[in-house]
Amino acid sequence: MIEVRGLTKRYGAKTAVDGLTFGIEPGKVTGFLGPNGAGKTTTMRCILGLDYADEGTITVDGQTYHDLAYPMREVGALLDAKSVHGGRSAYNHLLCLAQTNGLPRSRVGEVLELVGLTDVARKRSKGFSLGMSQRLGIAGTMLGDPQVLMFDEPVNGLDPEGILWIRNLMKALAAEGRTVFVSSHLMSEMQYTADHLIVIGRGKLIADCSMSEFISRSSGASVRVRTPSSADLIEAVTAKGATAVMSTDEEGAIEVRGMTTEAVGDIAYEKGLRLHELATIRASLEEAFMELTASSVEYHAAVPTAAATTTIGSGV
Amino acid sequence: MATTTTPSTRLSSLPPAAGRAGLRGVLASELTKLRSVRSTYWTLAMLFLFSVGISAAATAGTAASFNNNPGNKAGFDATQVSLFAFFELGQLIIAILGAMVITSEYSTGMIRTSLTAMPRRGVVYAAKATVFTVVTLIFSLITSFIAFFVGQVMLSGTGVAASLFHTITIPANAIFNGQGPGSGPPTVTFQGTDVIHASTVLGAIIGSALFVTVVALIAFGVGSIIRHTAGAIFTVIGMMFVVPVIVQAALPNDWKWDIVRFMPDSAGRVMSVTVGAANPHLWSYWPQFLVTAIYAAVLLGVGAYLFRKRDA
Numbered sequence: 001m002i003e004v005r006g007l008t009k010r011y012g013a014k015t016a017v018d019g020l021t022f023g024i025e026p027g028k029v030t031g032f033l034g035p036n037g038a039g040k041t042t043t044m045r046c047i048l049g050l051d052y053a054d055e056g057t058i059t060v061d062g063q064t065y066h067d068l069a070y071p072m073r074e075v076g077a078l079l080d081a082k083s084v085h086g087g088r089s090a091y092n093h094l095l096c097l098a099q100t101n102g103l104p105r106s107r108v109g110e111v112l113e114l115v116g117l118t119d120v121a122r123k124r125s126k127g128f129s130l131g132m133s134q135r136l137g138i139a140g141t142m143l144g145d146p147q148v149l150m151f152d153e154p155v156n157g158l159d160p161e162g163i164l165w166i167r168n169l170m171k172a173l174a175a176e177g178r179t180v181f182v183s184s185h186l187m188s189e190m191q192y193t194a195d196h197l198i199v200i201g202r203g204k205l206i207a208d209c210s211m212s213e214f215i216s217r218s219s220g221a222s223v224r225v226r227t228p229s230s231a232d233l234i235e236a237v238t239a240k241g242a243t244a245v246m247s248t249d250e251e252g253a254i255e256v257r258g259m260t261t262e263a264v265g266d267i268a269y270e271k272g273l274r275l276h277e278l279a280t281i282r283a284s285l286e287e288a289f290m291e292l293t294a295s296s297v298e299y300h301a302a303v304p305t306a307a308a309t310t311t312i313g314s315g316v
Numbered sequence: 317m318a319t320t321t322t323p324s325t326r327l328s329s330l331p332p333a334a335g336r337a338g339l340r341g342v343l344a345s346e347l348t349k350l351r352s353v354r355s356t357y358w359t360l361a362m363l364f365l366f367s368v369g370i371s372a373a374a375t376a377g378t379a380a381s382f383n384n385n386p387g388n389k390a391g392f393d394a395t396q397v398s399l400f401a402f403f404e405l406g407q408l409i410i411a412i413l414g415a416m417v418i419t420s421e422y423s424t425g426m427i428r429t430s431l432t433a434m435p436r437r438g439v440v441y442a443a444k445a446t447v448f449t450v451v452t453l454i455f456s457l458i459t460s461f462i463a464f465f466v467g468q469v470m471l472s473g474t475g476v477a478a479s480l481f482h483t484i485t486i487p488a489n490a491i492f493n494g495q496g497p498g499s500g501p502p503t504v505t506f507q508g509t510d511v512i513h514a515s516t517v518l519g520a521i522i523g524s525a526l527f528v529t530v531v532a533l534i535a536f537g538v539g540s541i542i543r544h545t546a547g548a549i550f551t552v553i554g555m556m557f558v559v560p561v562i563v564q565a566a567l568p569n570d571w572k573w574d575i576v577r578f579m580p581d582s583a584g585r586v587m588s589v590t591v592g593a594a595n596p597h598l599w600s601y602w603p604q605f606l607v608t609a610i611y612a613a614v615l616l617g618v619g620a621y622l623f624r625k626r627d628a
Contacts, residue, residue, distance in 0.1 A: 049435045050428055051627040066435045069336035077432050083425035085353060092352035099345035100434040101337045103330065110327050140429065145330050176326075 001026050002047060002148065002181065006056035009042050009203075016042040018203035020056070024181050026147070029174045031194030031211075032183035035293050039203040040183040041079065044152050048077055060148070072101040076141025077150040081133040086126025090117055090136050093125060098143050111139040131162040138169065148179045155189055167192055187289035201293045215288060223256040223264050226277035230254055236267050253277070342434055342443035350417065350447055359413040363406050364459050370401030371463040375470035382474050387490035387504045393591040394478040395512075395520045398467020402460055403524040403584040407531040407556060410452060414535030415548035417448050418619075422543040427628050437624045445536060445616060452532045456525035464521050478517050478590065485509040486591070516590045523587030523601065530605075530612045531556060534580065537615025540623050555611075556581045573597035583608040 002024040009017040017039040024030050034040050045051040047058050049065045060068060060075060068074050084093050094108040112118045115135035120128070125136060134154065141149055151170075155163045170193045173180050184190055190197065190211075197214050199207040207214060224247065227233050234244040234254060242259035256264055261280045268275050350356050375398055382389055421427040434440050464478075471477035476486045487506030496503045534555065539548040560579040567575060576582055577598055586595065586604040598604055 045428075045627075048432050050431055068435070070333050071337070071435055072433055073330070073333065079428060079432075080425060083428045085349075085420060085424045085426045087353040087355065088349070089352065092348060096345045096348040096352070097429065097433045099348060100342050100430075102333060102341045107327075107330070114327065140433075142327065145327055 001061055001179075003059045004043065004047065004056070005058070007043065007046055007053050007058060008055040009039075009046055009051060010054050016203055017046070017200075020200065020203065020205055022198050022205060022208050024148075024179060024198075025196060026179045027174075027177045028195040029170055029180040029182065029193050030196040030198060031190035032181060032198050032200070033187060033190060033289060033293075034183075034185065034200040034206075036185050037202075038185075038200045038293075040185075040200065041152055042203075043200070044077070044079055044150060044181075044183065047150070048075075048079070050079075070101045070144065072097070072103065072144030072146065074144070074146055075148045075150060076144060076146040078134075078137040078141050078154065079150075079152040081130065081137040084125050084133070084136065087124055089122050090125055090128075090139075091121040093136065094140055094143060097140050101144055103143055107143055111142045114142060115139040130157050131159065131165075134158060134162065134166070138166075146178075148181065149173055151180070151182045153183055153185070155184070155186075163189075187286045199289070199292060206292055222281045223259060223261050224250070224277060224279045224281050225254045225256060225264055225268075225275060226252055227254070227268065227273055227275050229273050232271060233268060233273055236271050236273070237264060240267060255281070337434060338436075339439050339443055342439050343447060345434075346440075346443045346447040347451075350451060353420070355416055355420070356413065359409055359416075360455055363402075363409045363455070364462075366409060367402035367406050367459045367463045368466050370405065371398045371467040372470055374398070374400065375467040379471050379474050382476075384501050386501055387492060389474065389476045390487045390490035390504075390506060391510060391592055392476045392486060393589065394468060394471050394476055395464065395517050395590040396588045398464050398471075398478075399460060399520060399524045399588050402456075402463045403527050403588055406456070406459065406528050407581075407584065408553065410456070410528055410532040411535035411552040411556070412549055414448065414452070414532035415539035415552065416545055417444065418536055418539040419543055419545040419548055423545055431628050438620070441540070441620050441623045445533070448536060449529065449533060453525065453529045456528045456532075457522065460521045460525040460528075464517075478512060480514050480517055480521075483511060483513050485511050488592075510591050512590050519601065520588045520590050523605070524584070526605065527584045527587055527608065530583075530608050531580070533612040534608075534615055537612060537617075537619040540619030541615065577604070578607060580608045580611040 004020055004022050007017050007020040008015065020039070020043060032040050032043070042051065046053045047060070047065060058064065065071060065075065088096075090112065091108060094111060095105060098105065098107055109118070109121075112121050115138055117132065117135055117139060120132065125133065128136065138151075138154075141151075151166075154166050154170075158166065167189075170180050170182060174193075174195075180193075182190075182193070194211055196210050197207060198205070199214075225233060230246065230252075234246075237244045237256050237259060240259065240263070242256050242264075244254050244256045247253040247255045261278055265275070265278055268278075375394070378388070378392070378397060421430060430440060431437060464480075468477045468479070478484065486509065488508035488510045490504040490506055493503040493505055531552075535548065535552045538551050538555075539545070542548045542551060560576070560581045563572060563575050563579060582598055583604045586598050587601055589595075594600060599607070
């Protein structure tokens with residue numbers, strides 16, 4: 001369980017993370033989303049104590065990362081696959097990490113086997129492709145068999161095969177009941193793996209909710225209704241605060257926003273309206289994410305539209 | 317490499333751990349780091365080859381020159397000549413390793429992986445410095461002794477070779493008596509004797525190794541402050557070679573020695589001397605060594621403080 005409370009980190013005059021508070025629940029894959037420059041890496045560096053927070057506290061199982069008895073047995077973290085001395089062999093790289101936490105030497109061979117690098121264990125890692133480096137980094141995170149795993153943009157720059165491998169690995173880790181905290185700037189990547197989402201933009205929390213909540217509560221989600229008495233239904237749901245319009249894509253369908261499928265169904269029942277179709281239309285995650293972070297993207301290609309910060313699921 | 321199936325992440329269960337990860341494991345880790353990169357072997361091999369090779373060349377050349385200039389034997393410091401390359405050039409070579417041990421962590425990004433594995437930075441710094449010091453000291457002692465012995469083998473038969481096992485005497489002064497018969501060497505008369513005790517020789521050999529080790533720590537300290545390999549090496553060269561030379565050449569004679577005493581390189585020249593009176597302008601063996609050691613201690617201390625305080 002990782003608890004981040006009021007984390008603020010400044011680099012000179014620039015505030016990278018601004019009063020961020022969230023928790024990472026055990027046994028889930030938590031996606032950490034935000035556009036480039038949102039402060040994801042900074043947050044992860046602060047959790048690991050690589051960078052010092054200017055304000056706020058971060059605890060892992062109630063302790064600061066610095067005070068964990070055997071950090072590698074608690075948390076396996078991979079922020080940058082290239083953070084290795086390229087002159088050192090894969091085996092020796094892992095060995096020097098294992099030794100810091102008193103882990104047995106036999107462990108090194110095991111994790112190399114796990115990631116499929118046994119054949120190149122004695123090769124210097126400077127010759128590794130990005131995919132192989134990524135595997136080496138992941139092998140390092142698994143040395144201590146930790147319950148919590150943290151990956152920063154693990155699929156960045158990987159070929160499709162590598163992406164698939166990472167995706168399957170994260171699923172497998174989660175299936176074993178481990179906590180996986182993984183960052184990405186691509187919503188589509190999270191779609192396959194994450195149960196829970198933490199979305200940040202410009203160092204601030206935008207959303208902290210389950211994946212399904214994120215989808216249904218984003219303004220992109222709507223309910224599609226077909227009924228012979230369209231006008232009556234539109235009037236009824238509008239009276240309850242939702243917006244309803246005739247669908248532009250599908251003839252005869254009404255698109256209701258700001259109301260769940262259940263609520264629409266109940267209203268129709270109360271009013272005695274006959275329904276022919278009642279369905280939730282999910283916005284694509286990418287759309288929902290773009291909409292959510294639109295106001296917080298650091299460098300826009302065009303002039304940003306009026307700030308429409310939407311806070312979802314964080315109890316506001 | 318086509319491992320696209322769902323990977324199994326089942327690993328054998330780890331033995332339970334008591335206590336907490338500390339210095340012992342990190343010492344083992346730092347030793348693994350040091351012995352698993354080629355730069356360690358390159359620099360140590362360079363240190364050895366330069367020290368021993370130049371010792372052999374210098375002493376062989378001197379032995380040959382005695383034929384033509386027997387007067388050169390007077391007051392000849394065979395120990396210092398055999399150690400000169402080691403403590404003068406060797407300090408530079410070991411400084412490269414001292415700086416790189418820490419700066420390579422930053423240039424490669426390894427520091428982030430290291431500090432994630434062991435977030436207690438004071439422990440990491442202490443272990444790194446300890447392992448490096450011990451390895452450097454052992455290797456410096458070996459190199460120093462071998463450079464000495466090789467040098468004395470080259471000088472054997474000249475009568476002025478130094479010995480670690482018994483006291484020897486060499487002539488203190490030589491008086492030139494004119495050219496010998498034909499084109500032979502000049503004839504000289506020796507006067508007085510310099511007595512060289514084995515303990516003094518031992519002190520010079522060990523002292524040179526201590527000096528080189530402390531310079532290596534200066535480089536380690538500078539490296540941990542600057543965090544950049546080339547910058548750290550140039551800074552150490554400046555400290556050990558450039559500034560002392562400028563001080564010695566540019567300052568007026570009547571007070572420059574008051575500054576030279578405080579230069580970090582002066583100890584090398586004091587500690588390796590076995591013949592004749594000590595340099596009256598410098599302190600003796602241990603006090604002069606202390607000056608260099610204080611440089612190392614201060615730089616290591618500042619390095620430790622910054623290592624803990626700065627973002628990695």
